[in-house]
Amino acid sequence: MSTAGLLDAVQNDDVIIDCAVYRDGVRESTEHHTSALEEALAGLGDDDFLWIGIGNPRTDELERVAETLGLHPLAVEDALEAHQRPKVERYPDHIFMTLRSVSYSDDDITTHEVNIFMGKKFLLTVRHGGPDLKDARRSAENMIEPLSHGPTAALHAVVDTIVDRYEDVARELETDVEEVESSVFSSEFSNDSSRIYRLKRETLEFRRAVFPLRDPVERFATTSMPEDARPYFRDIGDHLARAAEAIDSIDKLLDNALNAHLAQLSVQQNEDMRKLTAGATIFAVPTAVAGVYGMNFEHMPELSWSFGYPLVVGLTAGVCLYIYRRFKRSGWL
Template identity: 75%
Template sequence: MIIDCAVYRAGVRQDTASDRASLDAVLAELGGDDFLWIGINDPTENEMTEVGGALSLHPLAIEDALKAHQRPKVEQYSHHTLISLRTVIYSDDDITTNEVNIFLGAQYLLTVRHGGRDLKDARRTADKMIEHLSHGPTAALYAVVDSIVDQYERVAAELEIDVEEVESSVFSAENTNDSSRIYRLKRETLEFRRAVMPLRDPIQRFATGSMPSESQPYFRDISDHLTRAADAIDSVDHLLDNALNAHLAQLSVRQNEDMRKLTAGATLFAVPTAIAGIYGMNFTNMPELSWRYGYPLCLLLIAGLCGYVYARFKRSGWL
């Protein structure tokens, strides 16, 4: 459904109707740097076809906008540019991505959103930048893309906080099982990477020549933010690899410690078992069997040997 439709003349917003006849009339009256900004959320095929017909959008671009499974990309058509972006939401170790398709024409900007966070804040912010919007639809494009990329940085910061928690847990004295959370964070980081990395080259092109000269500094700013988000993703991924390796190494060390304790315990029991086994043999000529002090002496021998073995294991750190 069309959730917002307005004309910007000299950067000042003027609301307008969104039916086909009104769109055709508004587009016919636009001049100079005036432009039309339309926002659509989860459009039906009929809605997208009607708006696309009014704006003379390419049929393949309309098809891409209807199917919310596009890789982040920028495609140039004869009369407009299609920019596909991914919005990102992070909560409870889970990253959710949704799609926003943006059509940039000479005198219009069309945003087609499929779920996720709305773009009302970006539009309200842009509406206050009258001088900036007076430069045309590229200013509105900057406002939308900038709000999405800023969210990338916020998500990257939250991911870094969670990675620090994982590192603290891995290197704590407690016996924790962090492998499942590390794997989940790595999987979400991969999803985040798929949203961010494909945009770096197109945004860089916007910043260096594909946009009007007055808009290029703004897209250079977006490019810098996007680079910081990409660097944070690489850093998070690297730290998660290190945390997983450290966790597996600690599991191996703990297993070795458990095996040493089990070995030391088995050795302690082996000493009395060997002595008891010897004197448990049914031979006739065993002089100690008739000795009055043989039993207490045998117990003292067992206790002494066990104490000696225990002391040696304790000194070596096996117990």
């Protein structure tokens, strides 16, 4: 059996392990089972490394891989819990990194945790739901020269793929915010407050995925990584900065849209109250006249006058028309 490795097919329910040895940036294959891990590690040369991908692992599966790679138990526990804040932790012989992949659909942001272990001779990714990382692996494999620098290049490929998606989600959010703004300032009545609130909640979830990652990536770009790898992580830092700026901008736009929507509701209520007041004032005149004649007084001279009825009706209508014209000129109607 070859010492180079590809472990693509250990499948229990939705668990898939994909592992390959890279020699001078070129992928090599071997039998598809976890027992080949130790043999693959033992056969690594000075410039070779092992890239392992696990999706939705059970505890025993991850612990078996962790024992083979010599991973710290606290990091393994964090990787299993899948409710970690984005972070980077250093252990004696490997780095543990947690970040979140983000997807967006129908005003709903969904995040899934991705945990990464990077040692001198290996990179292990542990994914809990969300899209797979095959695109990151294929992208890295198409660039043989970077992969020849070891697991740091694989780490960059994974993080870069996830962070690039942040900018895509930010653009989709901005499009929805523009729709909300158009709806808020349209002439048609719409109930936008619920959608604005939902978008703000999703923006908060997006912020929790992006903002904690900026400091670790900044350290990667300045001190934590080899000199030749730092420019690649500076590029990721730039993408994170743009995503963070977009999130701040979206949040402010949503605040402004919500304030504008509430202001419009207040203006509309004031206009409705003015119309109701004007209408009540107009109808107060005939109500008062009807109230007087409804009291059945005996000594009312106009009752016996043939023009009394049309005179009272005409006078009442004239006063109502005068009040209506005054309200119309003042903008109350």
